[in-house]
Amino acid sequence: MxxxxxxxxxxxxxxxxxxxxxxxxxxxxxxxxxxxxxxxGSLYGEVTGFITxxxxxxxxxxxxxxxxxIRTLVGFLTGSLKGKFAAGNILFQFIVTFIVxxxxxxxxxxxxxxxxxxxxxxxxxxxxxxxxxxxxPLIYSLLKGTDAG
Amino acid sequence: MNRRAALHVFILLTAxxxxxxxLNGLQSVKIIKNILLHVFFQASRGVExxxxxxxxxxxxxxxxLDAYDENIKLKEKVKVLEAQNILMKYRETEIQRLNELLNxxxxxxxxxxxxxxxxxxxxxxxxxxxINKGKKHGIKKDLPVLSVHDSKWIVxxxxxxxxxxxxxxxxxxxxxxxCAAEVNGKYxxxxxxxDRWELRMDYLSPDAEIREGxxxxxxxKGGIFPPGLFIGDITGIKTLEFSKGKTATAKSYxxxxxxxxxxxxxxxx
Numbered sequence: 001m002x003x004x005x006x007x008x009x010x011x012x013x014x015x016x017x018x019x020x021x022x023x024x025x026x027x028x029x030x031x032x033x034x035x036x037x038x039x040x041g042s043l044y045g046e047v048t049g050f051i052t053x054x055x056x057x058x059x060x061x062x063x064x065x066x067x068x069x070i071r072t073l074v075g076f077l078t079g080s081l082k083g084k085f086a087a088g089n090i091l092f093q094f095i096v097t098f099i100v101x102x103x104x105x106x107x108x109x110x111x112x113x114x115x116x117x118x119x120x121x122x123x124x125x126x127x128x129x130x131x132x133x134x135x136x137p138l139i140y141s142l143l144k145g146t147d148a149g
Numbered sequence: 150m151n152r153r154a155a156l157h158v159f160i161l162l163t164a165x166x167x168x169x170x171x172l173n174g175l176q177s178v179k180i181i182k183n184i185l186l187h188v189f190f191q192a193s194r195g196v197e198x199x200x201x202x203x204x205x206x207x208x209x210x211x212x213x214l215d216a217y218d219e220n221i222k223l224k225e226k227v228k229v230l231e232a233q234n235i236l237m238k239y240r241e242t243e244i245q246r247l248n249e250l251l252n253x254x255x256x257x258x259x260x261x262x263x264x265x266x267x268x269x270x271x272x273x274x275x276x277x278x279x280i281n282k283g284k285k286h287g288i289k290k291d292l293p294v295l296s297v298h299d300s301k302w303i304v305x306x307x308x309x310x311x312x313x314x315x316x317x318x319x320x321x322x323x324x325x326x327x328c329a330a331e332v333n334g335k336y337x338x339x340x341x342x343x344d345r346w347e348l349r350m351d352y353l354s355p356d357a358e359i360r361e362g363x364x365x366x367x368x369x370k371g372g373i374f375p376p377g378l379f380i381g382d383i384t385g386i387k388t389l390e391f392s393k394g395k396t397a398t399a400k401s402y403x404x405x406x407x408x409x410x411x412x413x414x415x416x417x418x
Contacts (some may be wrong), residue, residue, distance in 0.1 A: 010196050040153035050162045058185045064178065065169030072162040080154065 001036070001044065004143065005051060008032045025128070026135055027101075033075050034100050035140045038093075042079025049075030058146060063115050070107045074100055088144075090137045097136035101129035183349045192237070217253070246297050260415040262286060266295075267315060275322040275344045277306070283314045283346060293374045293414045294318050298403040301379045304328065304367060304403045308413065322346065328381055329371035331372060332359045332397070337368050340380055346400065349379060353395040365399055375414070 012028045029052035037045025049071030056071075057064045078100060085092050105125035112118065172178045264280035282288050294305040307324060310317040319325050326342035330350060336357035338350045350365060363383045369376030385398040405411075 009192075018195060043151065043158055046155065046159050046162055050166070052201060053166075055189070058182065058189050063173050064182055065166045065173065069166035069170065070165060072159060072166060076155065076159040 001048065004032065004036070004146065005048070008052070009055065017057075025129070026132055028139070029053075030071070030074070030101065030104060030137075031097060031132055031136050031139045032143070033071055034078050034097055034136065037075045037079035038082055038096070038140070039143055040079075041082045042076045045075030045079035046072045047075070047125050062117065063111070066111050066115070067108070070104060073107075074104055077139070088140070093137040093140055094133040098129045098133040101132050102126065105129070155356065177382045187354065203364060208287055218279075238397050245300055246283065262288070262413045262415055264316075264413055265413050266411065273388075275342065276325070277320055277323060278318050279315050280318055280413075281315055282413060283316050285313055287415055288316050288413060289416070291373050292416065293378070295378065295412045295414060296403060296405070296408050296410075297412070298408075301402060302372065302377075303379045303402045304374060305408070305411050306312070318411070321348065321401060322404065322406075327371070328374055329368045331368040332357065332363050332365055332383065334366065336398075337370070340365065340399070347384070348399040348401060350383070350399055352395040353397060355388070355394050357395055359383060359395070359397060361385065 010027050033045060033049040033052055050068050053066075053068035053071030054064070056067045060067070078096065081096065091098040102125060105128070109125075163326040167405040169178075204383055257296070262282060264282040267279040267281055280294070288311050290308055290311055292308040294307060296303050296305050304321055306318045306320040306323070307328075308316050309319045309325075321340070321342055322344065323329070323342040324344045326340075328340045329337065330340040331337045332350070336353055336359060338357075341349045341351060343349055355357065361383050365380040365383065367374040367376055367378040367380065379402050381399040383397045383399050387396045387398075389396065
């Protein structure tokens, strides 16, 4: 898992900033959290979510622990889907990722309201969710092919 | 069992997260956050370093490519300037030539007339040419026909048959051509054409100290050509038996076959 997180960290920093800029972007940390949860279950999902959330909290200079809390919840809930559906199905991957991104976005939106921070745009939320949903099957395949699988 | 463990870990992580959120306002947490932020950005910089290097390298490559394009443009400009330079040099040479023409006119006290060479024929290639000046222009038989090359007046030939509008010129390379000449301004002889590129100089004295490369000029003794006109260089020397003197072979400074216009030196009556 450590290797997966390290690679995710490097790829997130290195490559994605060249692909898409601005608010629209690929959140590899969240995709990895979802896929880890789907492949290995809630335990791995929530731990991955907690760590990636904490990293993002530090990086975003927001309220530390907020993203870690939400990601832990996302990892736990997504992990509960393990074994109930055909996890390898591309459409399933897309739908789960899309829903998780939307729910995650709404949580973040609410959390920002609670802490008195300017709310993020919900218009971009669906665009981001769709974009990341398209990437998710690829990440799933990669993780399946590594030790994480 | 797994589900239960997951639930326990979830509760634990949620509790940790909540605690961290609650402690956000503390000064110590802010310090830890700043330290983590610093570590995070240092790590980011470490990861980005090779990419930045690659970017910097590609930028340099782009600059080099731009410089290459610029270099090509500059080379084209240099070519244009070189062409202009050649034109300038040509003009300078032309001015020099015209100046010498004026000086020569003073020197000979005669009058120069420019003529253009008409068609040349293969069977008279070494023998003669026709020029577009004739009796109407004051041309007479046995007038010197000259050209200018490298700021020197060079013998081309002499007028032979003069018609109203054109004149036949016997060339220096013709076997009918004779001209009194001297080597290095000292040793006199006679230059003859031989119907080929090579000229011949006869009647050089046995004591003539001449060598290959020496200049041959007109001596002015024949009555047709004024002294000091250039004919050519010596290319070979032969000493004749029984003290009959020396002969030399020579090549012209500029062969008449290579020029397109000539000057006729008119004599004053």
